Amino acid sequence: MDIDVLQERVNKELSSIKTIDDVRKVRISLLGRKGVFSEYIDNIKLLDKGKRREAGQEINTLKLRTENRLQELEDSYAAEEKKKKDAASWIDITMPGKAPLVGKKHPITQTLDEMVRIFTSLGFSVAEGPDIELDYYNFEALNIPADHPARDMQDTFYIQDGVVLRTHTSPVQIRVMESQLPPLRIIAPGTVYRCDNDISHTPMFHQVEGLMVDKNVRFSDLKGILSMFVQDMFGKDTPLRFRPSYFPFTEPSAEVDIGCVICGGTGCRVCKDTGWIEIVGSGMVHPQVFRNVGYDQEEVTGFAFGMGVERIAMIRYGIDDIRQFYYNDIRFLSQF
Amino acid sequence: MKVPFEWLSEFVVIDMDPQDLALKLTMCGLEVEGTEKKAPSCNGVVVGKITAIDKHPNAENLVLCMIDTGRESLPIVCGAKNVAVGDKVPLAAVGAQLKDGFVVEKKKIRGIESPGMLCSEKELGLSDDHSGIFILPDECRVGRLLHEEPFVQDVILDINIPPNRGDCLSIYGIAREVGSILDQRAKLPIFNLETEANKKGKDFVSLKVLNTDACPRYVLRMINGISIKTSPFWIRNRIIKCGMRPINTIVDVTNYVMLELGQPLHAFDYQRIRGKRIEVRLAEQETTFRTLDGNERKLLQGDILICDGEGPVALAGIMGGENSEISETTQDVALESAYFNPLYIRKTTRRLGIKSEASLRFEKGIDIDNVGFAAERAIFLMNRLSGGAIIKGEREVYEKKELKTLFITYSHINGLLGTHISQQDITKILRSLDLHIKKEGEEGLFITIPNFRHDINEPADIIEEISRLYGYDRIPATRPISPLSAQKRNAREIALGTVKEFFKGAGFFELINFAFFSEKDIEYFLIPPSDERAAFVGIANPISREYAVMRTFIAPGVLKSIAYNINRGAKNLRLFEKGKVFFSKEGAPCERFAVCFAITGREAEFFWRDKYNDYDFFDIKGIMEGLMGAFGITFFPQKTSEPFLNPQRGVDIFVDGTKIGWIGELREEIVKSYEIEQSIYCAELQFDIILQKMKLEVQYHPIPRFPQVTRDFSFFIDDSIPVGMLMDKIRGASPLITSVGIFDMFRKEKRSVSFRVVFQSYEDTLKDETVNRLQEIIIKELTNINGISLRA
Numbered sequence A: 001m002d003i004d005v006l007q008e009r010v011n012k013e014l015s016s017i018k019t020i021d022d023v024r025k026v027r028i029s030l031l032g033r034k035g036v037f038s039e040y041i042d043n044i045k046l047l048d049k050g051k052r053r054e055a056g057q058e059i060n061t062l063k064l065r066t067e068n069r070l071q072e073l074e075d076s077y078a079a080e081e082k083k084k085k086d087a088a089s090w091i092d093i094t095m096p097g098k099a100p101l102v103g104k105k106h107p108i109t110q111t112l113d114e115m116v117r118i119f120t121s122l123g124f125s126v127a128e129g130p131d132i133e134l135d136y137y138n139f140e141a142l143n144i145p146a147d148h149p150a151r152d153m154q155d156t157f158y159i160q161d162g163v164v165l166r167t168h169t170s171p172v173q174i175r176v177m178e179s180q181l182p183p184l185r186i187i188a189p190g191t192v193y194r195c196d197n198d199i200s201h202t203p204m205f206h207q208v209e210g211l212m213v214d215k216n217v218r219f220s221d222l223k224g225i226l227s228m229f230v231q232d233m234f235g236k237d238t239p240l241r242f243r244p245s246y247f248p249f250t251e252p253s254a255e256v257d258i259g260c261v262i263c264g265g266t267g268c269r270v271c272k273d274t275g276w277i278e279i280v281g282s283g284m285v286h287p288q289v290f291r292n293v294g295y296d297q298e299e300v301t302g303f304a305f306g307m308g309v310e311r312i313a314m315i316r317y318g319i320d321d322i323r324q325f326y327y328n329d330i331r332f333l334s335q336f
Numbered sequence B: 001m002k003v004p005f006e007w008l009s010e011f012v013v014i015d016m017d018p019q020d021l022a023l024k025l026t027m028c029g030l031e032v033e034g035t036e037k038k039a040p041s042c043n044g045v046v047v048g049k050i051t052a053i054d055k056h057p058n059a060e061n062l063v064l065c066m067i068d069t070g071r072e073s074l075p076i077v078c079g080a081k082n083v084a085v086g087d088k089v090p091l092a093a094v095g096a097q098l099k100d101g102f103v104v105e106k107k108k109i110r111g112i113e114s115p116g117m118l119c120s121e122k123e124l125g126l127s128d129d130h131s132g133i134f135i136l137p138d139e140c141r142v143g144r145l146l147h148e149e150p151f152v153q154d155v156i157l158d159i160n161i162p163p164n165r166g167d168c169l170s171i172y173g174i175a176r177e178v179g180s181i182l183d184q185r186a187k188l189p190i191f192n193l194e195t196e197a198n199k200k201g202k203d204f205v206s207l208k209v210l211n212t213d214a215c216p217r218y219v220l221r222m223i224n225g226i227s228i229k230t231s232p233f234w235i236r237n238r239i240i241k242c243g244m245r246p247i248n249t250i251v252d253v254t255n256y257v258m259l260e261l262g263q264p265l266h267a268f269d270y271q272r273i274r275g276k277r278i279e280v281r282l283a284e285q286e287t288t289f290r291t292l293d294g295n296e297r298k299l300l301q302g303d304i305l306i307c308d309g310e311g312p313v314a315l316a317g318i319m320g321g322e323n324s325e326i327s328e329t330t331q332d333v334a335l336e337s338a339y340f341n342p343l344y345i346r347k348t349t350r351r352l353g354i355k356s357e358a359s360l361r362f363e364k365g366i367d368i369d370n371v372g373f374a375a376e377r378a379i380f381l382m383n384r385l386s387g388g389a390i391i392k393g394e395r396e397v398y399e400k401k402e403l404k405t406l407f408i409t410y411s412h413i414n415g416l417l418g419t420h421i422s423q424q425d426i427t428k429i430l431r432s433l434d435l436h437i438k439k440e441g442e443e444g445l446f447i448t449i450p451n452f453r454h455d456i457n458e459p460a461d462i463i464e465e466i467s468r469l470y471g472y473d474r475i476p477a478t479r480p481i482s483p484l485s486a487q488k489r490n491a492r493e494i495a496l497g498t499v500k501e502f503f504k505g506a507g508f509f510e511l512i513n514f515a516f517f518s519e520k521d522i523e524y525f526l527i528p529p530s531d532e533r534a535a536f537v538g539i540a541n542p543i544s545r546e547y548a549v550m551r552t553f554i555a556p557g558v559l560k561s562i563a564y565n566i567n568r569g570a571k572n573l574r575l576f577e578k579g580k581v582f583f584s585k586e587g588a589p590c591e592r593f594a595v596c597f598a599i600t601g602r603e604a605e606f607f608w609r610d611k612y613n614d615y616d617f618f619d620i621k622g623i624m625e626g627l628m629g630a631f632g633i634t635f636f637p638q639k640t641s642e643p644f645l646n647p648q649r650g651v652d653i654f655v656d657g658t659k660i661g662w663i664g665e666l667r668e669e670i671v672k673s674y675e676i677e678q679s680i681y682c683a684e685l686q687f688d689i690i691l692q693k694m695k696l697e698v699q700y701h702p703i704p705r706f707p708q709v710t711r712d713f714s715f716f717i718d719d720s721i722p723v724g725m726l727m728d729k730i731r732g733a734s735p736l737i738t739s740v741g742i743f744d745m746f747r748k749e750k751r752s753v754s755f756r757v758v759f760q761s762y763e764d765t766l767k768d769e770t771v772n773r774l775q776e777i778i779i780k781e782l783t784n785i786n787g788i789s790l791r792a
């Protein structure tokens, strides 16, 4: 048994190590169960009893040194490997990312949905009516008889005698009152049509109609409901004012103005230098309308209101040309 | 209506500036839409006085005026004939600026140097009159700058008069409103009518009103021996400021009094009234009549006519006739002031499409009590401007009616408004409006409505009057007394919500197009006449041919939006639109909801790491599958019957045996009709049927506790065998099969298709032999079919 031969073998194997895999192979061939050291340790018992102890010690010392050396080598190769791996995972993080497919609701739809949300939270439910409407519902039942001067206010598309494209969502009021008894709290969002086409008019646009009928509904309630709407839609501090106006189907009638959001009230083109923008037409339901639907006006009172969705969207987003909504240009649609 | 502040101030004392008044009017219901400052467009022009007029030594038609400017005396060369010593005139000395920025320079005129010029109204930007030098009113101060003179300055209020407030279509009417607001009473103009004592109206003309329902009041007055001229500046100026055109002293006076008092007037040339007789009656039969604008008008039974001894001379309240019109040589005038029933006037104007300042006022109803006074006022002004003699007395027919009286309770007022307005405040407001309180009771008031307020017919109208003068801003904002109840969303709202959410999540932009299209669109899409989409609802008065009929389907609008965007450089589009479509069913219009969606191009133009394929049929089909999945609806695609789809790449969608829509590639020639060069995959669905079939309630299924097993199979399959059918077959092979997918398809002489089948048991872990047995069954079932073989 020659320790020097063992030493030489160990040195040779260690110096052959080039990679972390070599470390593992050498560890097995030297220190494994059937490795060189095991062989030497097994051979100790063949020695003289007196020499056994010394030889054992020498082998053990060498084994320990070898183990330490191998661990050192393994650590250093592992570190080197990790470094290489890290280097290989490099990317240029400034390259552009991949855009997901993003869809958008039309700004009119977004605004309409928001309006419906607000009124729903105030206890109103959604009602509907046809776009192709009878003259009776669009005009007469709303206290606008055939020769009424108020018909001049609206340019009507006619389908045939007595049939029109509704010029406002107000006929839904009549249809609801004809089919239901009070109390009522409804809104009617929808498409309306007027024979008009220029920078501030499109032949089709959207309105939201509102109607509340019950015992003791007051003008002050109309102010309350519309104030809550305006504050929710445009912000808590939005100035607003109620101003007398005229609609054939309400009496008294009121128009609601909000402080111009474009100029902040100092005057601009949008608010025609008044500092105010008109957004809602409203009023107490006209007694004649109640008579027309057979409601007892001694029993119930009510208010109604109507607003243009395009107008509210224009104010909300700062759009100055209503026709933009209907070009459907994706450079426009993608902004909302 | 345009209301000059200066004119308004003649009737009420306004101690505030026009802007403040405008706000007050707006807040009381007369919305002031704008205010316009009026001043002559000149600078440096001064008031001068002519102290002497000498002949120009070198020119016969020129004179030399010595002008006193207050500081010096300047010799000015002048060509006008209308100047006299003592006149005050506008002097533009060298350096002064006139209309359109014209600057006056020193000039030699026929050898005489003129250090300035005298100006016409036109040169000062005051009117179009260039006939002579503008002779200034005597109250102008010599030496003062002209544009600082009060008589040329004004602010014009542009007031939006509500359609029911015909009583506000005059300066006096507005003044009455201002009076109510400022707690004053508007004053009517005061004048003194000097009549020719020995001539009486009844000797000149006879008057008969045959229908007092159509014309309850008619007044005729006469003035003789007038000479028609150009009106003085102050009259013309006011007429111009109100947006009308001055003509001559007689016509101007009728317009002036109409603007002032709201009473439309008509002047006849007395000498042209045949038979010296005026008769007001309804047309009895169809006739024609030439109005003074030169148009031949067809008159129908029921139109109100003013006739002389031989026939019509005016279409009452709307327009005079050519045959009795005032001319430059008219000497004797018969002036009409009348009240015509608004219903008759409206009917006639609507039919004839005539809108005049007069008919506008008659249509809304004028003040019947003011008819006589307005006639006097006009005759007085005609006399003042055109001379002549006023004939004493008027011819008049007046059928008086009792005034309306309404009763209203205090509790009704405060109950409807939600206010606590005191009885004193209520009566004070009513009085300020000339609403006469006939009787004051414990509970409420009897109120008499004056004739000029055609808009007040019932208690609610009185409440409006009280509320608007009380001030809407003083009415509190309250919460309704009735309790809130939870609101249920209706099915359509919910379903529309699902559509919007689905498409937004799937990367689609929503379009909103007009609900109109044109017959051309139906033609382009090759819709046969028997198809319901050819049974359109037409618009009688469309804005253009492009928008002449209501759309019967949405796809053409979507296609137009695609073309619009492609023309602007966007080639890759995912778009959807929801909305109504309209049909004519047995002559009656009906409408329903539809949804359309379309894709074109590819998902993105580029991404540096990936390669994109152009969209194909399977992209749009996947979207349809996703949408139907969102509604919980199982659908069955069938070979399409739509004429506009590529027959190889289109399917009709059936649910429970009913066709609800289609998907596919639009035919090339259709896309080309819309000037699109790229492939469009499109789909349209009837929304109402989805509403009936949808299952939106979600039922939770427990997640299986046992692992699933996946097996792949590959077959060669003839093209004649639809793979969809095979997938159904595999799915039907065992309830343990939870999903069947296609993970590969390629073609090598024959079509090779690879299926991935997932097996899952909810009861136990699947054993190999179970899955193997199922695998055998699947292979057997498929390979039994002629044209299918297992790929090794």
Ligand SMILES: [Zn+2]
Pocket: A260, A261, A262, A263, A264, A265, A266, A267, A268, A269, A270, A271, A272, A273, A275, A276
């Ligand atoms: Zn503004």
